[in-house]
Amino acid sequence: MYVLIKDLPQHIGQEVTLRGWLYNKRGHKKLRFLILRDGTGLCQAVCFRPDLDEAAWNAADQATQETSLEVTGVVNPVDEEHHAPGGVELAVGSVRLVQVPADDYPITPKEHGVDFLMRNRHLWLRSQRQWHLIRLRNEVIFALRKFYYDRGFVCFDSPILTGAIGESAGSLFELEYFDLGSAYLAQTGQLYQEAAIMAHRNTFCFGPTFRAEKSKTRKHLTEFWMLEAEMAYCSHDESLQLQEDMVVYVVRWCLEQCGDALAEVGRDLAPLERAAEGRFERLLYRDAVKLLQKKGSDIQFGEDLGAPEETILGAEFDRPVFVCNYPRAVKAFYMKRNPDDPETVLCADLIATEDHGEIIGGSAREDDIDLLMERIAQEGLPAESYEWYLDLRRYGSVPHAGFGLGLERLVKYVGGLPHIREACCFPRMMEKLYP
RNA sequence: UCCGGCGUAGCUCAACGGUAGAGCGGGUGGCUGUUAACCACUAGGUUACAGGUUCGAGUCCUGUCGCCGGAGCCA
DSSP states (O other): OBOOGGGGGGGTTSEEEEEEEEEEEEEOSSEEEEEEEOSSOEEEEEEEGGGSOHHHHHHHHHOOTTOEEEEEEEEEEOOGGGOOGGGEEEEEEEEEEEEOOSSOOSOOSSOOOHHHHHHTHHHHTTSHHHHHHHHHHHHHHHHHHHHHHHTTOEEOOOOSEESSOSSOSTTOOEEEOTTSOEEEEOSOOHHHHHHHHHHHSEEEEEEEEEOOOOOOSTTOOSEEEEEEEEEETOOHHHHHHHHHHHHHHHHHHHHHHOHHHHHHTTOOHHHHHHHTTOOOEEEEHHHHHHHHHHTTOOOOTTSOOOHHHHHHHHHHSSSOEEEEOOBGGGSOTTBOBOTTOTTBBSEEEEEETTTTEEEEEEEEEOOOHHHHHHHHHHTTOOGGGGHHHHHHHHTTOOOEEEEEEEHHHHHHHHHTOSOGGGGSSSOBBTTBOOO
8 A cells, every 4th residue: 555654644554665765775684664755754664584585675775865665564652762763664575666866865964055956956956955845835835825725815817928017117027029129037026916996806826936136145036936915995004914914824823834844954943923913113214214213224214124133123123024014216106105205105125133124014005196107207217117107106106015025035034034045945046057 | 336245175164375174965894762863984176267476375465256144236
């Protein structure tokens, strides 16, 4: 009977067959411990020579790291002191090799450098830490989709190939598009979400986005997944509440569902448990500048927050913090002018704790067509390209708001990861296109 | 793009300007309960590349390439 390792505790005393790969091997003359991996977990398979026929023993002997194989044996419980993974082990009766690698498996049970591991990302994925991180990412994705589905949001996927539209033209991947000149890989799906909500009220898109910026930091990818939510008849404050609820929901979900993964990567749970309580501070940009100056930063009103400022703020609060209402000049043209403080716009960035930095950026959108056209002109953007976008203000414009969440940044934060590359399946960075 | 750092065995790293080494992985042998198993033996090198200084360069200098970290930009 073929069984998955995760289901072994339900088969104690039975003879089962595991199909997987050899993760590691230890042994004596008459006793071999095969650590098997089958994609659902790890299992120790014990080969005791007198219990195996010659062929099976030789097979166990020949299996090297990452040999694919089938192992049949009886499932036994394991006492505390031997602590095998999963609390069970397999008393092996027979072994069948599927494929034995001709060359040594490159990733050994010792330490490796980042460059080497990234070049072997396709194999690195099999390692325990990476396996758990992809599981964590999977749970974050599921929690996000469930959060929006439960609230009646419609998944409306924005196009990935676009004309020259977006926040800025300096960081777009450009490609030839038949006879229509250049197309660009989308940097954001937001403008399309604004069209979508006029049809569906509340929508989100969740897909890859592309930034051609030559960033070399632990927070940047050139290809990353972004969830962008947009809500019609929604105030800025209501948007902030939704963002907070979303982060709280995901963090709680992961605390409940991903204990193994969080333990595997050594995540300090205390900051997550505080975040799971909600009550994120909403700090005005004006106050943030004063606070930062008090903490030794030489930031002036009117300047955007840089990485050092994010670090200070991340350390100042014990849970994620919203920085609200930035000066108009440093933010995108579509953000709504703050009626109470016209120098600023109604927007917010969510800064995570422990130097994980910005994980959400959002705003109320300018719904007044005249103000919007004024801003498009100020930014020197090609007005023709935005005609359809302006139509959204011409035909039943309503107050609305939305935000974008960086998936890998959220996974990095939840997992407490030192670098964003581990939050992504095959990270794309400036110097990384292989594998 | 800018600033800083690094490049030595398949991998991770040592080596004062003076004979290139260890651990892991591989191979051979030993061991009936291992936990990144252990013990013994063994193979494995154009010290990133190109110049230069020096009696002598892995080490110092110049250039190129590659990578890492940070900045800007952002999620």
